[in-house]
Amino acid sequence: xxxxxxxxxxxxxxxxxxxxxxxxxxxxxxxxxxxxxxxxxxxxxxxxxxxxxxxxxxxxxxxxxxxxxxxxxxxxxxxxxxxxxxxxxxxxxxxxxxxxxxxxxxxxxxxxxxxxxxxxxxxxxxxxxxxxxxxxxxxxxxxxxxxxxxxxxxxxxxxxxxxxxxxxxxxxxxxxxxxxxxxxxxxxxxxxxxxxxxxxxxxxxxxxxxxxxxxxxxxxxxxxxxxxxxxxxxxxxx
Numbered sequence: 001x002x003x004x005x006x007x008x009x010x011x012x013x014x015x016x017x018x019x020x021x022x023x024x025x026x027x028x029x030x031x032x033x034x035x036x037x038x039x040x041x042x043x044x045x046x047x048x049x050x051x052x053x054x055x056x057x058x059x060x061x062x063x064x065x066x067x068x069x070x071x072x073x074x075x076x077x078x079x080x081x082x083x084x085x086x087x088x089x090x091x092x093x094x095x096x097x098x099x100x101x102x103x104x105x106x107x108x109x110x111x112x113x114x115x116x117x118x119x120x121x122x123x124x125x126x127x128x129x130x131x132x133x134x135x136x137x138x139x140x141x142x143x144x145x146x147x148x149x150x151x152x153x154x155x156x157x158x159x160x161x162x163x164x165x166x167x168x169x170x171x172x173x174x175x176x177x178x179x180x181x182x183x184x185x186x187x188x189x190x191x192x193x194x195x196x197x198x199x200x201x202x203x204x205x206x207x208x209x210x211x212x213x214x215x216x217x218x219x220x221x222x223x224x225x226x227x228x229x230x231x232x233x234x235x236x237x238x
Contacts, residue, residue: 025180025236026174026236026237027237028169028176028235028237029233029234030161030164030165030232030235031164031230031231031232032159032161032163032230032231032233033157033230033231034155034156034160035153035227035228035229036149036227037227038227040141040142041116041142041143041144042115042116042141042142042143042144043115043118043138043141043222044112044113044114044139044140044142045113045115045124045136045137046112046113046136046137046138046139047110047133047135048108048111048133048135048136049064049108049109049110049111049133049134050067050106050133051064051107051108051132052132054131061104061106062129064107067128067132068109068111070127070128070129071111071127074123074124074126074127074128075124077123078115078120078124079115079116079117080113080117080124084113085113087109087111088110088112089109090109091107091109092107093105093106094106141222141225143225143227153228154184154229156229157229157230158182158231158233161233162233162235165233165235169237174238175237176237176238177238179234179236180235181232181233182231183231184229184231185230185231187229188227
């Protein structure tokens, strides 16, 4: 605890000294920006499965465990890793067509699947009975090289801030020295058009209609996302 308190006291002292140095020096403050468009190459898809009675035959229920196995097998064939297939939620509900004394409980489960091989995306639900698919939708998407991109953009943003400071200093007949303060604005990610999934709510009847039309319900139109880095900087004036 003493070490933590001493560390905080030292940090406060250094902040105060830096502030005093800025007051005693002439400086120029500016902002640098850098941005780049990239296409997401990681998609998280939420799939909800539900138990059902096969062809209306109340004596033959398609269990959630079978539907889960079919989905897992299809996902792994499409290149999904075992650890990227997770259960998100579980529900149960009564069948409305049965009398109260004969009420049966049907189960429903929601899964989240991380897809990194988008070329096989259309195979994701191939082995699953469409009557057991309650819904599918994109919950999240990402870029695999985001860390490297962030580092590159921050560097470019600092250089842009320095160039802007040089322009201002030269206009005033001065030159800039070392950076006194550098601060980062929270990173911005701007999506032009969010990736869409045809038949985003891919329910049983819709699935059958899509199959009849030759559609798989997972046809994605992925648009680039714009990643922006912004750095505020103050440089000493010479």
